[in-house]
Amino acid sequence: MATRLPSVDAVLVGFGWTGAIMAQELTDAGLNVLAIERGDWRDTPTDFSPAYAQDELRYYWRHELFQRLNHETLTIRNKASETALPMRQLGSFLLGSGVGGAGVHWNGQVWRFLPSDFKARSHNLQRYGKAAVPDDMTIQDYPVTYDDLEPHYDKFEYLCGISGKAGNLKGVIQPGGDPFEGPRQREYPNPPLDMPYAPTLFGKAAAGLGRHPFPHPAANSSRPYTNPLGVQLGPCTYCGFCEKYACGNYSKACAQTTILPVLMRKKNFTLKTNSEVIRVNLSPDGKTATGVTYLDETGQEFEQPAELVVLSAYILHNVRLLLISGIGKPYDPATGQGVVGRNYAYQITSSVNVFFDDKILNPFVGAGALGVMLNDFNGDNFDHTGLGFIGGGYVGLMQTGARPIETHSTPTGTPAWGAEWKKAIARDYLKTTSIATHGAVMSHRGNYLDLDPTYKDVLGRPLLRMTFDFTDNEHRMSDYLTDRAAEIAKAMGGREIKANYRKGSWDVVPYQTTHNTGGAIMGDDPKTSFTNKYLQSWDVPNLFVLGATAFPQNAGYNPTGTVAALAYHAAEAIKSQYLKAPHQPLVQA
């Protein structure tokens, strides 16, 4: 029997980036806010100590900061005709758990999507005609534009203290920045990080081929920084342990280093950790969320009534909670009807290694978003006529740290073990670097999320089931990006290169990216989207769903900047419109 607790103004489910942003905004508006997080409390001095944060085995390979799959995982398959089996071990993507979410172990790559990314359907139809978008490619325009989100992107960049160089200030192209980016109103708050040798060689080679390289915008602080909330970040020390690790140095922006020191002091904010929301409760007519039910770590059940319910967990958890709570019509790939689980997408990555004989690169000196990038082949920055695909991605050389269990690249033809392998790694480790490509995935009728009929979590609830594969569009695009990367690799003048194309079906084993998107997307039509442009549920107006859950398809950029901008966009609408007329839709269907 659940214990019924006193009502709160707003309850947030999950406490990573979006939960912290929404809590900060709603408490500023005077609301009494409760956030419920199923993982642990985590903070820099106690959990991310620089005395032992640089531990590859513990944090990457033993998954200490990640979600425990024994508690909950998902099932996976490439197509609906296969039987989905559980993802028993993390691999392709690394789900977070605990305060700060996956934002604790990210690299800190902060991008804005291109203006045309928000018009993925209409833009491509207009430029390339009907044949460019096949019937089963279910891409949609966002219900918001780049211009709608610009102030929110800006707010997040200043919150994090992004180190970078603007490429387009109010429409004027800036030397040294990304000339393809949408116009921004002001420069980044911090200058770019110092650039090591390998990315510099890449930038030179790329410029020589007529490309437009620039320093990666980084949530790794290039100098001491105090953000608009008064929270301080310290300068990055290039220790080389960002992605898959937590920062012990207060240099990588995450909820703990940007928002929590202010938020946690507020009298109208409460956080409950080690408590898992098991469903969103609805009124009998199904049109109002009355709150949530959660279990604490002893298994005791609580009913938490709330005027406003916000799902701010990772996209896969948001979608699963909607399905388990019976909110919204589940997507059916056979008919194309239904919205929950629709338009799941991912990203497609590849790499090209460059091996030098004469250049010591010290690849272990690194940071998460430290690199030289180019967007010449991202989105629709290039003419796709005759290429057989739409979309694109960035190409870049990032020096993130070369932790040796993960990073020991050897040339083509080298065995994976034995004396030959050892000779190659001893010779090449310090003189090898890698160019990355990071491409969009368009949504597709056959790629979706639903509940698994067989496998359960530790509480006996069905696991989420992911049905996903790359389509021809993705493979053609990724091969194209890899060819472009290989051209630059050759121009860098090393001894040899090795191009690692992404072949075949999506494989859960090798790490690719934790950029899962969709499943409760935003849109203009309740038949093809779960939320309106303010991330408000069409069916249940006092329910908002944050995160990359809202993306109608994925772009060629890391998602966090857009995820945060959408959260600020939703928060602003709640504060300025929704609270004046609670429980009412902000957009008429």
Next chain:
Amino acid sequence: MPLDRRALLGVGVLACATPVAAWAARYSGAGVIWSPNTSAYPTATDLKAHYVYFTPDEAAFIEAACARLIPSDATGPGAIEAGVPLFLDRQLAGEYGKGARLYMQGPFGKGTATQGYQAKWPPAGFHRAAIQAIGEHLTKGGGAAFHKRAAADQDAFLKDLEAGKPDLGPDVDGKAYFKLLLQNVMEGYFSDPIYGGNRDLSAWKMIGFAGARYDQRAYVLSYGKPYPLPPVGIGGRPAWTGKA
């Protein structure tokens, strides 16, 4: 400290293994919550040279396989000198070997090539079952056990295993086992020495990895120059402990 937290009342379904999770926590208007000196420093591996998990037969296979996967030669240390068998033993005896973080509920299916780890055992059990199956496969009809074979013969078998050629029965996927074995050996060879492998930072010295260093700012712009410092681990480096 103005923070309301209740002690764990029992082993509930949500209880996690980390000490931090032993507290249900409710933080409200209390400021940032942390207690000094509660850092979760990693526990160093006991390096006394006896096996905790492996049986003598298993240890014989693992040592022989390690010696071929990363052999001792003039290039640098082999897996044996780097302490990889002991690392493996300690890992398999602990949380990792037990699959504490893995989803191990059935039913178990064979899976497609892209569905990843589908063994019905966690890593420790998978090693055990596979080593047993390999032993039976090699010795049936009077053949020699793996560790008694000549190096070239061992290499040939490992190559076959890598390619998934030997039939190890319905339960053991040899190719999947080889992947696990090689991964675990690489982990031992290249991880921090605190876990028992990479002894005296020998693998890091061989490749030139700087190790668990905190501040590399001075070396970002020193293009093409050799890194001047020796590697260091979480527990220091041999020169500090009198070993080098």
